[in-house]
Amino acid sequence: MTESAVLAPTTLAWITRLIAFDTTSRNSNRELIDVIDAELRVHGLDPVLVPNSDGTKANLVVTIPAHDGSTTGGVMLAGHTDVVPVDGQAWSSDPFTAEVRENRLYGRGAADMKAFSGVILALLPELVSRPLATPLHLAWTYDEEVGCHGAITLLADLAARGIRPSMCIVGEPTSMRAVSAHKSSHLYRVSFTGLASHSSNTPNGVNAIEYAARAIAFIRSIADEHRVNGPFDASFEVPYTTINVGTISGGAAVNTVAERCDFEFEFRAIPGVSTSAIFSRIEDFVLGELRPAMRAEHAIADVSFAPIGAVPSLSAAGTGAALQLVHELTGTSSEETVGYGTEGGLFQLAGIDTVVCGPGSIRQGHTANEFIDLAQISACEDFMRALARQLAHQH
Ligand SMILES: [Zn+2]
Numbered sequence: 001m002t003e004s005a006v007l008a009p010t011t012l013a014w015i016t017r018l019i020a021f022d023t024t025s026r027n028s029n030r031e032l033i034d035v036i037d038a039e040l041r042v043h044g045l046d047p048v049l050v051p052n053s054d055g056t057k058a059n060l061v062v063t064i065p066a067h068d069g070s071t072t073g074g075v076m077l078a079g080h081t082d083v084v085p086v087d088g089q090a091w092s093s094d095p096f097t098a099e100v101r102e103n104r105l106y107g108r109g110a111a112d113m114k115a116f117s118g119v120i121l122a123l124l125p126e127l128v129s130r131p132l133a134t135p136l137h138l139a140w141t142y143d144e145e146v147g148c149h150g151a152i153t154l155l156a157d158l159a160a161r162g163i164r165p166s167m168c169i170v171g172e173p174t175s176m177r178a179v180s181a182h183k184s185s186h187l188y189r190v191s192f193t194g195l196a197s198h199s200s201n202t203p204n205g206v207n208a209i210e211y212a213a214r215a216i217a218f219i220r221s222i223a224d225e226h227r228v229n230g231p232f233d234a235s236f237e238v239p240y241t242t243i244n245v246g247t248i249s250g251g252a253a254v255n256t257v258a259e260r261c262d263f264e265f266e267f268r269a270i271p272g273v274s275t276s277a278i279f280s281r282i283e284d285f286v287l288g289e290l291r292p293a294m295r296a297e298h299a300i301a302d303v304s305f306a307p308i309g310a311v312p313s314l315s316a317a318g319t320g321a322a323l324q325l326v327h328e329l330t331g332t333s334s335e336e337t338v339g340y341g342t343e344g345g346l347f348q349l350a351g352i353d354t355v356v357c358g359p360g361s362i363r364q365g366h367t368a369n370e371f372i373d374l375a376q377i378s379a380c381e382d383f384m385r386a387l388a389r390q391l392a393h394q395h
Pocket of ligand 1 (some may be wrong): 080112113144172173
């Protein structure tokens, strides 16, 4: 392995160790967090755990203060600890046993995003070796893959403790390119309750499926408006806001008026589009037109919305110094957009200048035989070393 020879001696060991924890979002991440916590303490740091409501998962955040003891401002490196399931995927090796083959490291989370975390841990000695001009904050979150729940509690903790990083670099896989914008995503479930009846007597019932179908057709019409009329942002591969109905279930039998129908939809809005306006139009149609029509058939009928998750957009207009920093650290000047959401939107919303930049390609994220090129890991090491130099206090 010629390329692995250029990596720091502990980098592959750290990434391998992190991948060995099955931190699929449905599982606890506490064992992995405890290992990071212990390592940070070895280097004299004092990490803070921010548990979820039942304590089964935790964020971890630590601040390496500036040379004068200051913890204000500075740069935050942020990554999530959870990974997506391997269920139903055909892997050619154990997903939780990292394996190096042909200059790639394979394993669940190799790209998304345990290599980023592994590089930080391997280079901790360098990150803490010099007095810093401004603080460095390291943050690991839970439940990113299922709605960015951890980032929300992390931000609440930072605010409560008065810790306010000036900039944040989210290490999601971007092939080490600076990503300054992504769309928002908003997920909802809509539940229609009608009234069952023998299908020979339809006036006796209320057909939940038929009303859900009208709602779905309305949602599609709004999606078509955005596709045809915009607003457009040409920097995105799909340059307009999209809406998708992704699941539907309902009905009991073909000879029965359907009592229940549920569907889930999401929309992904380009930065600057009012997401509340989109949702309000759908809500107004469903609650203002469909529900009264259902109830006119029978008073028991009802329909309800439940939000499943939301990730705010990351706007290029909100990035300044962080983008410049990433350009300096990577020696590039490109600025890209991506279609997937990240915790970066939440950090930006909290007033932190945020850019996404991390090793590996999103194309390998979430796939069977997920891998990261060793060259990407090496590039991430270079990035961290450059950051350590950049943050160092100049005497
Ligand atoms: Zn990710």
